[in-house]
Amino acid sequence: MAASEEPPTYFYIGQHDSKRTAPVTGSQVSGAYNAGYDMITSPISNAAYRSKVKSLLSAYQTAVCDEECEDEESVPFPIVPSLTPEHTNLTPDDSISSLLAFTSQWIDLASPDPAVAHVSRQVFNQEIAYAAFCGVNNVVVPGPRHHGDVQLTQYARAISYALSIGPYLQIQILLPMSQEPKEGPPADPEHFFHQAREFFMTDADDESLPSSGHYESWDAWNLIRSVCKFHGRLSVGVSVPRQLPPMSLQSRWFSEPLRFIVFPDSSFIPNNKGYPVLSKASQEMITRYMRLKTPPWVLLQDVGSVQDDSPVAMSFSPSGSLAPTPAEAARSATKPKDTTDPTSHLRYLRHLQATQPQRSMVDRFAVGYQDYLQSPLQPLTDNLESITYEVFEKDPIKYEWYQRAVALALQDLHQQIQGKRPIVVAVVGAGRGPLVTRVLRASADTGVPVSAWAVEKNPNAYVLLQRHNLTNPLWNKSVTVVKTDMRAWQGPILPSGEVGKVDILVSELLGSFADNELSPECLDGVQHVLHPDHGINIPQSYTAHLTPLATPKIHQDLSFRSGDDRWELPYVVMLHQYDYLSLANLSPGMGGKADAEPIPDVQQAWEFSHPLSPAILAQAKLRQGGSAAGGSGGAVGGDGANEHNARFSRMRFKIQNRGVCHGLGGYFESVLYEARSGKQVELSTNPVTMDEKSKDMISWFPIIFPLKTPLHVPDNGEMDVSMWRQTDDRKVWFEWMVEVFHRVDGKRYRLGASELRSSWKNACLM
Amino acid sequence: MAASEEPPTYFYIGQHDSKRTAPVTGSQVSGAYNAGYDMITSPISNAAYRSKVKSLLSAYQTAVCDEECEDEESVPFPIVPSLTPEHTNLTPDDSISSLLAFTSQWIDLASPDPAVAHVSRQVFNQEIAYAAFCGVNNVVVPGPRHHGDVQLTQYARAISYALSIGPYLQIQILLPMSQEPKEGPPADPEHFFHQAREFFMTDADDESLPSSGHYESWDAWNLIRSVCKFHGRLSVGVSVPRQLPPMSLQSRWFSEPLRFIVFPDSSFIPNNKGYPVLSKASQEMITRYMRLKTPPWVLLQDVGSVQDDSPVAMSFSPSGSLAPTPAEAARSATKPKDTTDPTSHLRYLRHLQATQPQRSMVDRFAVGYQDYLQSPLQPLTDNLESITYEVFEKDPIKYEWYQRAVALALQDLHQQIQGKRPIVVAVVGAGRGPLVTRVLRASADTGVPVSAWAVEKNPNAYVLLQRHNLTNPLWNKSVTVVKTDMRAWQGPILPSGEVGKVDILVSELLGSFADNELSPECLDGVQHVLHPDHGINIPQSYTAHLTPLATPKIHQDLSFRSGDDRWELPYVVMLHQYDYLSLANLSPGMGGKADAEPIPDVQQAWEFSHPLSPAILAQAKLRQGGSAAGGSGGAVGGDGANEHNARFSRMRFKIQNRGVCHGLGGYFESVLYEARSGKQVELSTNPVTMDEKSKDMISWFPIIFPLKTPLHVPDNGEMDVSMWRQTDDRKVWFEWMVEVFHRVDGKRYRLGASELRSSWKNACLM
Structure with missing residues (x-):
């Protein structure tokens, strides 16, 4: 592992118009690119398809009523015919892979009305299958309309099925980041199933009102992905409110496969010049999320249309878009004129991108290793490679701290034995010798003379240790290098020829969970060489x-x-x-x-x-x-x-x-x-x-x-x-x-x- | 599957003396057999062992105190030496396999005091290992002393280890059937660890008071067997209180691997002659538990000693047993003299055994099939064997009910078509023909003439159907047998040569979960032959x-x-x-x-x-x-x-x-x-x-x-x-x-x- 250069930060930003009622055209795609977006969202089918399905459902309702609403089981559910060119202008072309395709928002996959659910599943499956056929890579599915427990399971089952329809399709579930109880899903006055549902609803699950708290939306996601068995092609996108949820919930979403974050126009606030900016909290959240190994895309929702690069198709023609609600109209009327610039939000995001703070030392070092699972080292049974030692030796803190610890111990012991002799310091498991160097530096810094020993079982590292001793000016042939498993070491040989004791025993045997690389067993095994009265272990x-x-x-x-x-x-x-x-x-x-x-x-x-x-x-x-x-x-x-x-x-x-x-x-x-x-x-x-x-x-x-x-x-x-x-x-x-x-x-x-x-x-x- | 004869009921009854302080001798075993018991319980080690361990622990406590209670970590925990002949007279002999060996009750495997826990685990492991070595088949381990959550996990881990020590040993955990909160485990004034625990207790887990309700004991069992991963050699024994717990808890224990039930003397009540009997509820519980595929043993606890068959060893010599508590002494003093007969409890149990009620029809039929998992039949893809048909045909109810249903339908239809012609009845999936016979009987009983058809796809059953038609006097060559998958059947050929319709379509395609053998699909497939106006399906x-x-x-x-x-x-x-x-x-x-x-x-x-x-x-x-x-x-x-x-x-x-x-x-x-x-x-x-x-x-x-x-x-x-x-x-x-x-x-x-x-x-x- 080697610390990498910091990669350049880049935000992949998409344009999302939630009111679009037909798939985008090639010119709309080009328009978005030309405006500086990296991608654009698109419905899969159009308003005509919606009308067609609505009429089928109405016909069914009429038929059921004709049967005097008694034997509705004898009327078959409507069959939605296959998509036709009238219902979608999506085709397999060059731009398709950069589209973020949305399945229809007006369906209800988990309606308590079985006819509505049946029709909705047909629409959904047709859209998924057609998008997959056309070569779309990413399909966004609006989250469940109901958070009742019954509906959620049904919805999750439909997603699980969709993953089997398109074997290469990435599916993202769009959910609000946080949902207050009783707030419910965004109201859709145009939702044509409303009436049908009220008409048919037989199994209203009033008891299943959403449980409280901000976590309801995460709860729904958790159930969906569990039913889908943590599917590798399933991820989540969250829509950010202006008032962010608690940091703990932000962290929760951070831990999930977060493919995109949506900033609706309403999540922006005007700065003192009237330009749209994000709150400090939202900026910090973006910075945090962009540190993800796979950073999420940013979708700017309904922040103004960009010019098509050809006048052929107008995405916001009166027939193609829905009129703003009175509230929306009122809000946009109060905006300063400056912000009518359709790319001011995008330009703000690019500004944020350019001003991202530098990553921390540890973050930079970790690039490439995030969430990568390794088996713990077994240095006691395996001999390490030189490169492994090298990585360890790069640590800017660890060896410095060891040197400080040795210096303090030298001073304490020097005082205790009243400076009568050099302090015997042994580095056990010396590896390539970095701790030996630190011991010698500590000795030089404190002026306390040492007799330095290096004990190493790895025959390859032993070669290097001897070379260091000969060539390194600090070592200066003063270190006695011993090749042995520390547990078998007899101890330092004194000038008298007797076997002496070690005053300070320095080791670096700790694993990620402290003792998991058997430091206790190793140090027990070498304790017989330690001076019984004043011997010091580093670490203690x-x-x-x-x-x-x-x-x-x-x-x-x-x-x-x-x-x-x-x-x-x-x-x-x-x-x-x-x-x-x-x-x-x-x-x-x-x-x-x-x-x-x-x-x-x-x-x-x-x-x-x-x-x-x-x-x-x-x-x-x-x-x-x-x-x-x-x-x-x-x-x-x-x-x-x-x-x-x-x-x-x-x-x-x-x-x-x-x-x-x-x-x-x-x-x-x-x-x-x-x-x-x-x-x-x-x-x-x-x-x-x-x-x-x-x-x-x-x-x-x-x-x-x-x-x-x-x-x-x-x-x-x-x-x-x-x-x-x-x-x-x-x-x-x-x-x-x-x-x-x-x-x-x-x-x-x-x-x-x-x-x-x-x-x-x-x-x-x- | 064939209904079996009811097996004779036999209770395996054991003698359990909870105050024994040494392993039983051969003569004690013979004494129990001679008295009519099937087995006897025995400690694994004796009181001398207990004293030895106690002195070790005391020495440790003293050593820790000498260290001024500050650095107790520097005093090693006591090591319990291996068992010696002084500590157990258990040996591998003929009677050993019929012993139910108890591990010591005075240890505390999950003591919050680590020294006590350490010593206890050594005692426990030695006893388990020695019992396994001697050839004991069944070891009973007294349940955890504490029901605090911390202790339970430690206890469970010790059991899991014990299962690995003795690879053939069956281990049973002894628990109270029901435990009221705060009642706690049975007090043991002799428990020598009491003092030690009070002395050492540092981590009293007061918060972990047992959760309420009768299910606490079951809870403990559930955790233990989960930690032991539903081990095949682990089961449970429960001690029955005089006042039984709710039926729902009795049922819970019924569902568990219940190896034995213990009736202490206190669970008996004297009848009007002064003899010990069990309450009606306890009798019913025994009857229920004895219906288990592997019926539990019954242990009679402390109900009186039986005579050894030789005077060599006295199990209840003053040195070998503990004096009764004052409460026990008082209770036994109030007993009528008749019940001093040491086998009156045993004789009562044998009486219960002899008067067990007969099992129900279904229970008798089920013998051998209990909890045996079978894959559902696939009669649509597989052709059934004759023996399978034969089992189905043995049902005393099903065909009778079909006959009743057909008779009612015949009468209804006969009235509706004003008796103008015979009713066309087709049995689809006729198998060996039992439903055809029932149709003909219903016709005979009601006097409504029928034209009977039998449709069967299984070529082997088809042979039998034709033979029935020729040889069965009731069929009397009146049945038209058609070999075809019912979904491909054109319908009955009328005398005119035209293809007619069926008035009543009888089938037996139901599976255990109603439609799981595809009855809906089959009947959809044959519906075209049914009379569109008045055709009747049986089942409807x-x-x-x-x-x-x-x-x-x-x-x-x-x-x-x-x-x-x-x-x-x-x-x-x-x-x-x-x-x-x-x-x-x-x-x-x-x-x-x-x-x-x-x-x-x-x-x-x-x-x-x-x-x-x-x-x-x-x-x-x-x-x-x-x-x-x-x-x-x-x-x-x-x-x-x-x-x-x-x-x-x-x-x-x-x-x-x-x-x-x-x-x-x-x-x-x-x-x-x-x-x-x-x-x-x-x-x-x-x-x-x-x-x-x-x-x-x-x-x-x-x-x-x-x-x-x-x-x-x-x-x-x-x-x-x-x-x-x-x-x-x-x-x-x-x-x-x-x-x-x-x-x-x-x-x-x-x-x-x-x-x-x-x-x-x-x-x-x-």
């Missing part, structure tokens, strides 16, 4: 941390892999398109404020510290071989010699907003050294403390423990996470389980539980 | 019905099969070990009364009726080949000619008591004929109406639509079931999905949803 201690995550993208990725084992191991991953489920700065029941950056609740699972108590080390030795063992305390097999490194933790997380948990995000913190003065040098990948403790450190990505079955959690729910570090004589592995609870009248009920997952088959070998 | 209509079920056994069975498809089809199954989740006779919030037999809420999904409206049939014909079709209305592929037989239904079920849904039980009802007089002849497998409509009918087992991931539902939850009957030109299949909701402050929230399952790959071919 480390802790593993967890928080529950929504990661639909990673879940989708894993779902489409094969093998049951894929759910039974943690992955190292630069988490990118995800959402925190448990927030530390939201009270239960609060939706959160729009301007509050969500801070996750990240809890500590367990801690390791070094050196270990001699009594525990002695007992571990005694148990080796089984002579003292009476059965291991929980792990499968073995004599229990490593059992002091087993851990169990149970954490309780409050969940403020409903969601789905796809896994647990894992992080670490480490105290490299706490000086006698109380000064601490720390590393952290914990998102809550990383900026404070080791900002811009890039060496570690987080780890994720996935859940095979996503776990629903309600508003104000609780998640209990159980995490085990298991061990036998040969290996270490993790087990994890999540349970969901809610409280009713102060009592706590279990709502669900994940399976117990275990990385036993993919354990780290000791 | 049929409906499909559903209710959500807990079926852990079936879930386990499917879990251990291979292939993803196994979750994507319904199974015909004689449901046996299951529980209804939605009850019609319980109000929400009510636990239910102990004496109320639970009545499920079974809802109608959809209906089919015959004959079809001519207009709909005409449209279907028109759509064949795609000439009139404008895309099918939801099903994948096809021209939509069968779309009028597609169905969708959404049902809402109230769930009173928390549970886990493993699938949907499916049933049917059918109106064979409704006479002009209003008299109806009906068939039903719907458990709510079957006794009223067609009691003792055995031809159909229910159907189950399984869920891959069991779905949790809370107390007073709601389940919304979506069910589709999908169709294209070639086949019919089902899709199903379940969502769980709860209401908070009158608002409805989705808590979870199953995946959308589809039997498309296993569809019925038309």
